[in-house]
Amino acid sequence: MMKYEAFETIYQRAAKRHQGEQALEKLLPTPLSTSELALVDDSRWLAAFTQKVFQSGISWQVVRNKWPNFEEIFFQFDIEKMLLLSEEQWAEKAQDKRIIRNFNKVKTIALNALMIDEASHRHGSFAKMIADWPSEDIVGLWAYLKQHGARLGGNTGPYTLRVMGKDTFLLTRDVEGYLRNREIITTGRDTKAALQATQTAFNHWQQTSGRSLCEISQVIAMSVNR
Numbered sequence: 001m002m003k004y005e006a007f008e009t010i011y012q013r014a015a016k017r018h019q020g021e022q023a024l025e026k027l028l029p030t031p032l033s034t035s036e037l038a039l040v041d042d043s044r045w046l047a048a049f050t051q052k053v054f055q056s057g058i059s060w061q062v063v064r065n066k067w068p069n070f071e072e073i074f075f076q077f078d079i080e081k082m083l084l085l086s087e088e089q090w091a092e093k094a095q096d097k098r099i100i101r102n103f104n105k106v107k108t109i110a111l112n113a114l115m116i117d118e119a120s121h122r123h124g125s126f127a128k129m130i131a132d133w134p135s136e137d138i139v140g141l142w143a144y145l146k147q148h149g150a151r152l153g154g155n156t157g158p159y160t161l162r163v164m165g166k167d168t169f170l171l172t173r174d175v176e177g178y179l180r181n182r183e184i185i186t187t188g189r190d191t192k193a194a195l196q197a198t199q200t201a202f203n204h205w206q207q208t209s210g211r212s213l214c215e216i217s218q219v220i221a222m223s224v225n226r
Contacts, residue, residue, distance in 0.1 A: 011024075017223065031212050031214055032165030053105050082110060158171070
C-alpha cells in the first residue's frame with residue numbers, strides 16, 4: 001500500500017499558512033446530509049448545471065448578473081417544461097438578449113433536463129440518486145455526469161456537486177499539484193488510473209480523519225497555496 005502523508009500533517013501545514021486552526025476551520029465547506037440533499041428539487045440541479053456550463057470560459061459575475069433572466073426565460077428550469085420545448089423554441093430562447101446568447105450552451109439545458117428526468121424515473125428523483133451515491137466512488141459520479149450529461153466533464157460536474165452540497169473533492173490545480181508531488185497520480189489528470197488513485201487516497205484520508213471529502217480537498221489546497 002502506498003504511504004500517504006498523514007492528514008493531520010497536511011492540516012497543520014494549512015493551519016500555519018492561514019492564521020491558525022480556528023481561521024482555517026471557518027474557510028472549510030460543509031456538505032449537506034444525505035437526507036437534506038435528497039430533498040433538493042430537480043429543477044435546482046438543472047439550474048446549477050446550466051449556471052456552471054455558462055460560467056465556463058467567461059466571467060462568473062456576468063452570468064450571476066444575468067441569472068434572474070435565465071430563471072425567467074427557462075421557466076425556473078422546470079424539468080417537464082424543458083422537455084416539452086420544440087427545437088424552434090430552443091433556438092428562439094438562445095437568441096434572447098436578456099441572457100448570454102450561445103446556442104450550443106443553451107442546448108445543454110435540454111440534454112441535461114433529459115438526463116435528470118431519466119434518473120428521476122429510475123431513482124425517484126435525480127436528487128435522491130445524487131444523495132445516495134457513495135462517497136467511496138465519487139469519481140464514478142463524475143463519470144456518470146460526463147457520460148450522461150452535456151458539458152459536465154472536467155471540473156464542471158464536480159464544482160456543481162460541491163455548490164449543491166454533495167460531498168466531493170475537487171481536482172483543482174493545487175490539489176492535483178499536491179497529488180503529483182507525492183506521486184499519487186502520475187498519468188493524465190482525467191485518466192482512469194489517476195482518478196482511481198485520487199479516490200483511493202481521499203478514501204484513506206476520510207477514514208483516518210473522519211473529515212468530509214470537501215474538507216480534505218480544501219485543506220490540501222490550502223496546505224500548498226496561500
